[in-house]
Amino acid sequence: MNRRKALGVAATGGLSTILATATPPAFSQGRKELRMQMTWAKGSPGLATGANALAEFVGKATGGALTIKVYGAGEIVPALQTMDAVSAGSLHMGHGYPSYWAGKVPAINFIGPIPFGITSQEQNAWLAYGGGQELADKLYAKLGVKFFPSGNTSVQAAGWYTKEVNSLADYKGLKIRAGGIGGKVLQAAGATPVQMSLGEVPQALQSGAIDGADFVGPYNDMAFGLHRVAKYYYWPGWMEPCGALDCFVNLKTWEGLTAQEQEVIRVGNQYANARVLDEFVAKNAQAFAELVNVHKVQVKMLSDDTLKGLGQLASEVVRAESARDAESKEIFDSLMKFRAQVMPYTRVAEYEFMRARALTVKS
């Protein structure tokens, strides 16, 4: 995923009305309603599940005393103006993807995935027990909002390509839809990162305007028909090994809620966080099987040499990003410390189990 993925179909028809002053929750017969806009269209597979699960839960858990009305991208403001609207208080809440806001606070990029970084399970553990939540709160507070992790994409694919990538050198001259830190790594490898919305990708691949595209994972990729316009499906997902979605609440709105309402929203987001990841794991598996078995997609693995080359470039790019400001350095150091500690354990536990399983069962 990247920053421009937010610009889904719905975004183009969006109103750009941002009200100048903070809006209190709408009250009606003692009931409060909060307005939340997503940065993607209403029915987006997996991505929209978090906001909807949160809203449904908050309504039920408060017996309807507090409700959240969910809007799709563009229904109130264009997708990428969601944060501006929540900061200003014209929307109470938003639901999106951290790197969309990295133009405002660069360190927020590190709440998103970093190339060769940590998995979704590790990211959740870092947020809950590794200091991640506190660091994220500090960064989002600069935008006048309270942060919650609210979904996770799991490992995203390395992308769809119309040309083969057999070595690091093969990236030279390719035009690839990619953004964020991953896009900078591809640029360092000699490719040209191109930004465009989700909806534009299929045609751009078909027309040859781009040679490859970073998208999400099998569940979303298949829904957008990428297997019909690109021959090769590249893995492993070195660019985005995890992908926390974010829910953000205008700080004044947040502080105006009761402790009870705050707790319902906090835990509702934890529920959304788990629910989205569960859906991605189950539905990605299903879509992957269909892509391979029905659509006969060619799944290609990047070679070890290519991965080593990308790893070297990624290390330089990520380090440079972390040196942009003190906040970036602080969050990068926290992540690297956590990663250094969790990697040997994940390797002996998750990884070696998966290896053992594959010895005994054909996958």
Add this chain to the structure above:
Amino acid sequence: MNRRKALGVAATGGLSTILATATPPAFSQGRKELRMQMTWAKGSPGLATGANALAEFVGKATGGALTIKVYGAGEIVPALQTMDAVSAGSLHMGHGYPSYWAGKVPAINFIGPIPFGITSQEQNAWLAYGGGQELADKLYAKLGVKFFPSGNTSVQAAGWYTKEVNSLADYKGLKIRAGGIGGKVLQAAGATPVQMSLGEVPQALQSGAIDGADFVGPYNDMAFGLHRVAKYYYWPGWMEPCGALDCFVNLKTWEGLTAQEQEVIRVGNQYANARVLDEFVAKNAQAFAELVNVHKVQVKMLSDDTLKGLGQLASEVVRAESARDAESKEIFDSLMKFRAQVMPYTRVAEYEFMRARALTVKS
């Protein structure tokens, strides 16, 4: 973990008073209180986090109108009588480990980990999107209770051994603390599975009464000092690659709650489920580093030949278990279908990412 792990220190001092009739929630000034006993001691690292997180949330989310009072193993009834007490209604709720109840409903073993089965992330996805919740509800309903997943241990270690296991044949004649399906696989390999409580394990290893012990993972294992009494720490965790904890509510109690209260308990358990897994990942990583770097524990990997042999035996044992009754067959088939679909995806996504990361970063 196994069935007898429930018999922690606290269990031995437990009262065995099971009241004969179902107790309604205690009412006081319009407030309802539910009594929940865990199958482990109150401060058990990670394991006790789920029940406590749930109780804290329910109290806060209802503004104190509904509260859950948490008891440790043995405070009301002995640990392994928790289900009987909840079934009978003398306790409203319990918090434990599915395989503890497999003596009552054998198919419940499949809500627990199965050797070479699925990971915690896959188990969560199966429960939420693969039909697992519905199957579990059906099985727990036979005990008169409503089921919720309420924590997950992540991959558990293969165990602590005082003797080396270099081949499948080396298991012959070993006395190993192990239970459940994993214990039966070890038995098929020629070992003698021995059942004992958590608290008895360190001395049993030290005295030579047992040669090895299946326990939990680094976080719990280190807390119990197993590294001081056994030389070899075996991985990968082929026996228990995941480990859902369960929360169960007396069905009459459940049906007597309002829809609002039910929703708070349902989502509170999802929160507990995520919270426990996050804690295990973060704290296992920390403990593993300490075991290796400070206590100089010898981490041993079972050989591929040993794993293949165990895999063959496990396949036979698991298949035999699944043939016990129609319910076991139904849940086994559901799990196997999900596993067959998720494995190729997990391999290309999670596994290949971890492999790629290891190419570029020393772990």
